[in-house]
Amino acid sequence: MYDYLLVFVLIFGALFYIARSGRRKEITKASHDKLKAGHKRTFGTWIASDFRAPRPPAYPDWSVETTKPLPYRPFKYGPNYFITMGIRPVDWDDWIELDNQWTHYHTEKHARLASERASQLCKTAPEAQEAALETMKLLSQYLVDRYPSLFEFEFSSKEKQIRIKTTGEIYPIHSDDPLKYAALLIEDDLALMIEGPDGQYYLRGGAILLPGFWRLEDKFNMPLAKIHTSGDVPKFREKLQGSMERFFQKMTPERPVARNNYFIQTDEHLAWSTSIGSEDTFGIGWEHAEPNPPIENIRFRSERQTLRRLPRSGAILFTIRTYFIPVVDIAQEPGVPGRLASAIRSWPDDVARYKGKKAYEEVLLNYLDEKQAEQQANGLDVASFNSYPY
Numbered sequence: 001m002y003d004y005l006l007v008f009v010l011i012f013g014a015l016f017y018i019a020r021s022g023r024r025k026e027i028t029k030a031s032h033d034k035l036k037a038g039h040k041r042t043f044g045t046w047i048a049s050d051f052r053a054p055r056p057p058a059y060p061d062w063s064v065e066t067t068k069p070l071p072y073r074p075f076k077y078g079p080n081y082f083i084t085m086g087i088r089p090v091d092w093d094d095w096i097e098l099d100n101q102w103t104h105y106h107t108e109k110h111a112r113l114a115s116e117r118a119s120q121l122c123k124t125a126p127e128a129q130e131a132a133l134e135t136m137k138l139l140s141q142y143l144v145d146r147y148p149s150l151f152e153f154e155f156s157s158k159e160k161q162i163r164i165k166t167t168g169e170i171y172p173i174h175s176d177d178p179l180k181y182a183a184l185l186i187e188d189d190l191a192l193m194i195e196g197p198d199g200q201y202y203l204r205g206g207a208i209l210l211p212g213f214w215r216l217e218d219k220f221n222m223p224l225a226k227i228h229t230s231g232d233v234p235k236f237r238e239k240l241q242g243s244m245e246r247f248f249q250k251m252t253p254e255r256p257v258a259r260n261n262y263f264i265q266t267d268e269h270l271a272w273s274t275s276i277g278s279e280d281t282f283g284i285g286w287e288h289a290e291p292n293p294p295i296e297n298i299r300f301r302s303e304r305q306t307l308r309r310l311p312r313s314g315a316i317l318f319t320i321r322t323y324f325i326p327v328v329d330i331a332q333e334p335g336v337p338g339r340l341a342s343a344i345r346s347w348p349d350d351v352a353r354y355k356g357k358k359a360y361e362e363v364l365l366n367y368l369d370e371k372q373a374e375q376q377a378n379g380l381d382v383a384s385f386n387s388y389p390y
C-alpha cells in the first residue's frame with residue numbers, strides 16, 4: 001500500500017516538475033522575445049542619448065557644378081522579384097549625398113513653397129517640434145563639415161545661422177519651421193517618425209516637397225503600417241510590416257541605414273507626376289498613369305532613403321533623395337537596358353499594378369530590348385555589367 005503511495009507521489013511530483021519547467025521555459029522565452037523586440041524602455045518614452053555621430057571630412061573635390069549624381073541602379077535580372085526591407089548600413093560620412101543637381105532641386109523646392117500648396121507640403125505636429133529642431137542642428141553641422149564649398153555658419157546675428165554660399169541665402173537654425181529650412185538645404189525630402197505609447201511609429205513631421213506620387217497631407221499622423229497599406233504597397237502586411245516595426249523599435253542612434261527603390265514615371269515633372277492625375281485628386285498612384293507615353297517622356301525615378309534615430313529626441317528621421325533621369329539616358333549605360341527590361345518583366349502582378357506597368361510596358365520594353373540588342377551587336381558582354389545592386 002505504501003509502495004503504491006510512493007509511486008503515486010513520485011509520478012505526480014515528476015509531472016508537476018515537468019509542467020513547471022515547461023512554464024518556466026515559456027516565461028523565459030516570452031521575456032526574451034520582449035527584449036528582442038526592444039521592450040527595455042516604455043514605448044513612447046526616450047532617454048536622451050549623448051551619442052554624437054562622427055563629424056565627416058569634406059567630400060573630396062566636391063563641386064555644386066561638376067559632381068555627378070551617384071548612379072544607383074537598384075534593379076536585378078529576373079526571373080524573381082523579392083519584396084524585402086532592402087536596408088543596408090550607411091557610413092556616417094555618406095548620410096546626405098549632394099551633387100550638381102542641387103541648384104535645380106533647390107529652385108524646384110522654392111517654387112513649391114511659393115505655390116498655393118505650400119502649407120500642405122511642410123507640417124510639424126507638436127510632438128515632433130523638438131525633433132525638427134534637432135534635425136536642423138545636426139544637418140547644418142554635417143553640411144558645413146561635408147560640403148564646405150556650399151555651406152558655412154553665419155554668426156552676424158545673436159543666433160547661429162547657416163549660409164548657402166552660392167545663393168547668399170541665410171537660414172535660421174531655430175525657427176518656426178526647422179524642417180522646411182532643412183529640406184531647402186539638401187536635395188532630399190524629410191520625414192519624422194515619432195513612437196507612440198503603443199510602440200507604433202507615427203508620421204508627425206515632414207517636408208515633402210518633391211514626392212512625385214503621394215501627398216504628406218494624406219499620410220500625416222498615420223502609423224507606419226497605415227502609411228503603406230493605404231497606398232496598397234504590395235505584400236506589405238505579409239512580408240514587411242512585422243520586420244519593419246521591430247526594426248524601428250530597436251533602432252539605436254549609432255547605426256543609420258539606407259535603402260533604394262525605383263519607379264517608372266511617364267512624364268518629366270519631378271515634384272508631381274502630372275500624368276497620374278492632379279495633385280488635388282485623392283487616391284492617386286502610379287497605376288493611374290496615362291498610357292503609351294513617348295519614350296522621350298519616360299523617366300527612371302529612384303529614391304535613396306536613409307533612416308537614423310536622433311539621439312536627443314529619439315525620433316526617427318527618414319530622408320528621401322529622388323534621382324530622376326530620362327530612360328533614354330540610362331539606356332546608354334552598358335548592360336542597363338537588358339537588366340532593367342528583365343527586372344520589369346519579373347514583377348509579379350501586384351508589383352506591376354503598384355508601379356503602373358500597363359501604361360508604359362509596350363513602349364519601354366520595346367525600346368530597352370532594342371538598346372540591349374544594339375549593345376550586344378557592338379560586342380558588349382552584357383552579363384559582365386550586372387553590377388547590381390548599385
Ligand code: HEM
Nearest residue numbers: 085087191193203214219227228230231233244261262318
Ligand atoms: C525600413 C523602412 C521602410 C521600408 C522597408 C519601406 C518600404 C516601402 C516599400 C516597399 C514601398 C513601395 C515602394 C518602394 O518599393 O519603395 C514603400 C512606399 C512608401 N513608403 Fe515606405 N518603407 C519604409 C519606411 C518608410 C517611412 C519611414 C515612411 C514615412 C514617410 C515611408 C513612406 C512611404 C510612402 C509614403 C510610400 C508610398 C505609399 C503609397 O504608394 O501610397 N516609408 N515603402
